Amino acid sequence: MTWWKNAVMYQIYPRSFQDSNGDGIGDIQGIISRLDYLKELGVTGIWLSPVYESPNDDNGYDISNYQAINPEFGTMEDMDQLIEEAKKRNIHIVMDLVVNHTSDEHKWFKEALKGKENKYRDYYIWRDPVNGSEPNDLVSMFSGSAWELDEDSQQYFLHLYSKKQPDLNWENPAVRQEIYDMMNFWLEKGIGGFRMDVIDLIGKEPDKLITGNGPKLHDYLQEMNQRSFGNYDVMTVGETWGVTPEKAPLFASPERNELSMVFQFEHLTLDEKPGTSKWDLLDLDFLKLKQVFKKWQTELPDDTWNSLFWNNHDTPRIVSRWGNDEEYRERSAKMFAILLHLMKGTPYIYQGEEIGMTNQPISDIKEAEDIESINLYYERLDQGYSHEEIIRSINAKGRDNARTPMQWNDDKHAGFTEGEPWLKVNPNYKEINVENNLERKDSVFYTYQKLIELRKNNPIITQGTFKLLFEKHPQLFVYERQYDNEIWIVIANFSEEQCDVTLDEMNNGFEMIMSSTGKEPSNYSKFKLEPYETLVIKNQ
Ligand code: GLC
Numbered sequence: 012m013t014w015w016k017n018a019v020m021y022q023i024y025p026r027s028f029q030d031s032n033g034d035g036i037g038d039i040q041g042i043i044s045r046l047d048y049l050k051e052l053g054v055t056g057i058w059l060s061p062v063y064e065s066p067n068d069d070n071g072y073d074i075s076n077y078q079a080i081n082p083e084f085g086t087m088e089d090m091d092q093l094i095e096e097a098k099k100r101n102i103h104i105v106m107d108l109v110v111n112h113t114s115d116e117h118k119w120f121k122e123a124l125k126g127k128e129n130k131y132r133d134y135y136i137w138r139d140p141v142n143g144s145e146p147n148d149l150v151s152m153f154s155g156s157a158w159e160l161d162e163d164s165q166q167y168f169l170h171l172y173s174k175k176q177p178d179l180n181w182e183n184p185a186v187r188q189e190i191y192d193m194m195n196f197w198l199e200k201g202i203g204g205f206r207m208d209v210i211d212l213i214g215k216e217p218d219k220l221i222t223g224n225g226p227k228l229h230d231y232l233q234e235m236n237q238r239s240f241g242n243y244d245v246m247t248v249g250e251t252w253g254v255t256p257e258k259a260p261l262f263a264s265p266e267r268n269e270l271s272m273v274f275q276f277e278h279l280t281l282d283e284k285p286g287t288s289k290w291d292l293l294d295l296d297f298l299k300l301k302q303v304f305k306k307w308q309t310e311l312p313d314d315t316w317n318s319l320f321w322n323n324h325d326t327p328r329i330v331s332r333w334g335n336d337e338e339y340r341e342r343s344a345k346m347f348a349i350l351l352h353l354m355k356g357t358p359y360i361y362q363g364e365e366i367g368m369t370n371q372p373i374s375d376i377k378e379a380e381d382i383e384s385i386n387l388y389y390e391r392l393d394q395g396y397s398h399e400e401i402i403r404s405i406n407a408k409g410r411d412n413a414r415t416p417m418q419w420n421d422d423k424h425a426g427f428t429e430g431e432p433w434l435k436v437n438p439n440y441k442e443i444n445v446e447n448n449l450e451r452k453d454s455v456f457y458t459y460q461k462l463i464e465l466r467k468n469n470p471i472i473t474q475g476t477f478k479l480l481f482e483k484h485p486q487l488f489v490y491e492r493q494y495d496n497e498i499w500i501v502i503a504n505f506s507e508e509q510c511d512v513t514l515d516e517m518n519n520g521f522e523m524i525m526s527s528t529g530k531e532p533s534n535y536s537k538f539k540l541e542p543y544e545t546l547v548i549k550n551q
């Protein structure tokens with residue numbers, strides 16, 4: 012089986028992982044110094060958020076040179092060393108590929124600004140004004156119009172993100188070839204593949220207001236595969252916010268020669284009001300959550316691989332979002348871990364998730380670093396929302412929540428830096444940190460370690476069938492995996508109340524595989540689960 016089907020990936024947000032030189036910013040040498048920790052956790056791949064040269068308007072997702080390392084993070088030699096040191100530990104480095112847009116400080120865009128005749132003009136998307144203003148109503152993900160006027164030429168350029176992130180013109184074959192060449196440069200260095208940033212936008216047709224899943228998208232991905240990574244033993248995962256189980260095979264069915272897998276986000280949209288935005292909060296509907304997982308576990312064709320995740324650098328921390336990050340922090344963190352890691356697909360752990368790190372609430376917009384939250388704040392104030400209401404949305408969904416520095420120990424700034432951290436460390440680091448997790452056998456860390464180990468040794472996890480049980484139960488999340496003659500049942504109490512469980516037909520011969528509390532029921536046909544308690548049992 013391809014290596015990435017058995018892999019467990021770990022996402023590193025380099026700015027916040029480990030600083031090695033006291034400037035308050037995480038860096039590549041910092042990552043290298045923590046590889047042994049990741050080896051101990053057991054992960055086999057790292058998805059590295061962007062480390063390329065960038066003016067940091069969107070923390071590295073605005074790239075000004077794809078073939079240079081941001082000096083804040085180190086040098087190309089450091090990067091080569093990271094790839095090599097990771098390889099020694101059987102860890103693949105998967106790079107972030109951000110090619111829907113560049114930075115406005117990329118040399119292509121600087122050239123493009125020189126005028127309509129410039130060779131690079133057509134690397135971006137330009138339109139004349141319509142009736143003296145923006146060509147149409149497309150909006151930026153970071154608030155306001157997606158069109159920005161270039162005064163000199165009196166044309167607008169498209170930016171689906173910040174105006175410092177102009178969209179590349181994928182219809183131009185020269186743009187595509189430059190990107191494939193750049194990808195080959197990285198592939199030749201021996202990386203493990205690419206995570207493809209908002210890749211479902213590259214086939215856009217802005218004049219028809221089509222952004223996601225545009226008509227040319229799959230032609231481009233097939234061409235990209237052929238001219239770059241298709242010739243290497245690597246994995247690719249597309250960030251595809253709009254994907255459905257019907258569309259996923261278009262990206263990830265092997266016979267189409269596109270990507271290895273995609274990230275689907277359906278479960279993460281359940282706590283927003285339908286048809287609005289992530290900032291318009293709604294309580295989680297637990298029954299729907301179970302249905303969404305059931306759908307993604309059972310409706311993909313057999314040959315289409317899946318990915319699994321609860322959080323990343325763009326989303327709040329799961330334990331604060333849908334668990335209880337106070338009284339039941341560790342127990343709920345373990346529940347999320349077990350529920351996800353025993354499903355089919357490649358799991359992704361976001362840095363700090365493995366020690367149960369939590370969100371970092373703010374009360375003043377001045378505490379925010381992220382452009383998305385800051386723009387949202389002022390836009391919504393203008394629209395008449397109250398300060399409290401906006402801050403509530405930002406605390407629930409803002410991206411800084413996940414970006415606070417990694418908590419390594421209880422020294423000053425959590426062992427992240429000896430200087431002043433670029434973003435404040437969560438004050439709970441004295442209690443929540445790696446050192447403390449490593450010292451306690453019942454910590455969240457060891458739950459993750461065990462889950463990764465189980466995945467390596469039990470084909471039922473990667474290949475077994477999935478069946479959701481107790482579908483309508485308001486507290487229990489229960490599912491069964493089956494492979495050959497083996498059956499595993501995962502039983503989680505997704506609530507703060509005790510819960511009775513009755514397993515009538517399955518009352519014979521159970522063996523405990525894992526218990527989040529370390530306890531084992533004396534009678535498997537009828538037992539009680541404590542809040543968030545989670546069990547994995549095997550039927551023999
Ligand atoms: C993706 C990234 C996010 C970034 C955006 C624009 O969604 O994950 O962090 O802001 O793309 O590149």
Ligand code: CA
Nearest residue numbers: 031032036038
């Ligand atoms: Ca540093």
